[in-house]
Amino acid sequence: MAIITRAIREQFNPAKPSECVGQIELITTDETKAVVVAAHASFENWKNTSPVARGEILRVTADLLEQNIDIVAETASREMGKTKNEMIGEVKRGASILRYFAQEGMRATGEVLPSASETKILYSMRVPLGVVAAITPWNFPVAIPLWKIAPALVYGNTVVWKPSIEAALTGKLIGELFEQAGMPKNVLNIVQGRGSSVGQVLLEAPEVKAITFTGSNGVGQNILNTAGHTNKKIQLELGGKNAAIILADADLNIAAKLTIEGAMKQTGQRCTATSRVYVEEAVYEKVLEQLIVEAQKIEVGVTMGPVSSKGQYDNILAAIEKAKTDGAQLVFGGGPTEGQSEGYFIDPTIFTNVTHDMAIAHEEVFGPVLAVIKVKDYEEALQLSNDSQFGLSASIYTSNIQKAFDFINRSEVGLVQVNDETGGAEPQAPFGGVKNSSTGAREQGQAAKEFFTTMKTVTINTK
Numbered sequence: 001m002a003i004i005t006r007a008i009r010e011q012f013n014p015a016k017p018s019e020c021v022g023q024i025e026l027i028t029t030d031e032t033k034a035v036v037v038a039a040h041a042s043f044e045n046w047k048n049t050s051p052v053a054r055g056e057i058l059r060v061t062a063d064l065l066e067q068n069i070d071i072v073a074e075t076a077s078r079e080m081g082k083t084k085n086e087m088i089g090e091v092k093r094g095a096s097i098l099r100y101f102a103q104e105g106m107r108a109t110g111e112v113l114p115s116a117s118e119t120k121i122l123y124s125m126r127v128p129l130g131v132v133a134a135i136t137p138w139n140f141p142v143a144i145p146l147w148k149i150a151p152a153l154v155y156g157n158t159v160v161w162k163p164s165i166e167a168a169l170t171g172k173l174i175g176e177l178f179e180q181a182g183m184p185k186n187v188l189n190i191v192q193g194r195g196s197s198v199g200q201v202l203l204e205a206p207e208v209k210a211i212t213f214t215g216s217n218g219v220g221q222n223i224l225n226t227a228g229h230t231n232k233k234i235q236l237e238l239g240g241k242n243a244a245i246i247l248a249d250a251d252l253n254i255a256a257k258l259t260i261e262g263a264m265k266q267t268g269q270r271c272t273a274t275s276r277v278y279v280e281e282a283v284y285e286k287v288l289e290q291l292i293v294e295a296q297k298i299e300v301g302v303t304m305g306p307v308s309s310k311g312q313y314d315n316i317l318a319a320i321e322k323a324k325t326d327g328a329q330l331v332f333g334g335g336p337t338e339g340q341s342e343g344y345f346i347d348p349t350i351f352t353n354v355t356h357d358m359a360i361a362h363e364e365v366f367g368p369v370l371a372v373i374k375v376k377d378y379e380e381a382l383q384l385s386n387d388s389q390f391g392l393s394a395s396i397y398t399s400n401i402q403k404a405f406d407f408i409n410r411s412e413v414g415l416v417q418v419n420d421e422t423g424g425a426e427p428q429a430p431f432g433g434v435k436n437s438s439t440g441a442r443e444q445g446q447a448a449k450e451f452f453t454t455m456k457t458v459t460i461n462t463k
């Protein structure tokens with residue numbers, strides 16, 4: 001019998017890095033290969049299980065998730081730093097995602113089509129792909145994995161899921177809930193380990209037919225380089241540099257409140273976070289004042305958690321220093337939070353005097369940092385907001401319906417918000433971006449079907 005020695009990883013609390021919150025055993029690359037083979041072997045059975053029964057397991061998992069909301073929220077909060085309240089919101093959202101996709105097991109997966117021949121019956125049906133690899137980030141440790149796993153499973157695929165190592169304990173809990181709900185063996189498989197080792201195995205395994213990934217552009221590019229030339233389906237959700245536009249005719253108090261929420265919620269670590277705001281010059285001073293008022297209301301350590309890790313902490317502080325060196329003016333925050341001797345806490349940070357060529361205007365920070373940019377009018381704001389390598393989400397605050405519709409038409413993003421912040425997604429609506437923010441089919445809603453199934457067209461000659 002071969003003896004396998006596995007590495008152990010300890011997780012530390014980003015709010016209190018001396019506190020170890022748990023340990024996780026990491027799988028080897030050989031074991032990962034074996035997991036993929038097992039997932040492949042279980043595909044036929046799962047594919048032939050009634051979709052209604054598949055959906056029922058998701059529904060039971062949703063119930064279990066709600067029953068265990070406290071432990072899941074607490075574990076994730078201590079592991080990756082999001083506040084417990086934010087995590088409770090996310091776990092509830094996870095349950096809605098499971099319930100939405102549970103219902104998919106009862107919905108049509110094809111259509112009957114008219115044939116040119118009187119003797120033929122013609123119809124299409126959606127069929128699963130096989131083994132799907134889901135590779136997920138730490139920032140939504142429950143919602144993002146579930147919005148990949150749930151549709152993959154309900155449409156009849158088996159799944160190998162690699163959670164972010166920063167959210168490994170949460171991943172383990174989610175896996176246990178699926179197991180308790182009655183998920184058959186080897187249908188949903190979790191591989192705990194580093195992306196560069198076990199993740200890479202998933203990209204290369206011939207049994208993996210599709211890869212759904214959310215994370216950084218660098219890793220997304222590696223996935224394309226490794227698997228892009230193969231026959232695997234690839235879906236990438238990547239970074240963003242989401243803009244908000246505040247016009248003079250907007251409700252300025254609401255616009256400022258939502259812009260700060262958009263920028264600072266979850267400590268700015270959302271791919272849909274607002275990271276630049278263009279303000280019409282007529283109301284610039286007033287809006288800036290109000291943005292600062294809203295930022296002052298944030299209680300770091302209470303309403304805003306730490307950033308997720310030392311790596312994140314260092315990167316965000318470096319981006320703040322670079323903005324200062326580039327000539328942006330710091331008007332709020334700008335560094336580690338005073339009085340927090342331990343923990344990766346950074347103050348909500350606002351910069352003005354930002355020019356379009358500065359890194360702070362076009363590179364993703366993934367932290368609680370907002371660039372405020374004065375513009376002459378709507379046209380200039382639109383042109384600058386569209387001049388980005390990213391195209392995930394954008395907001396406009398205005399009471400002018402023509403401008404709102406013009407923005408809906410001309411904004412080069414996948415998610416447009418009018419009088420609302422740039423973040424936010426609902427399970428029934430397609431989610432994703434354009435340009436360097438996304439590759440492949442949209443996630444969630446009915447759009448999820450496009451990625452997790454393929455079509456079979458059937459012709460029956462009745463005579």
Ligand code: NDP
Binds near residue numbers: 136194195203219
């Ligand atoms: P990473 O890209 O670093 O990691 C994402 C996942 O990929 C992790 O599970 C990671 O593993 C894994 N991975 C790393 N290297 C490889 C590899 N060579 N092969 C396969 N898998 C690999 O992103 P973060 O987790 O740091 O998340 C932050 C980034 O994600 C931000 O840039 C953000 O914009 C983006 N993001 C995008 C979202 C969207 O919907 N568009 C939503 C949320 C985040 P490991 O555990 O080792 O880190």
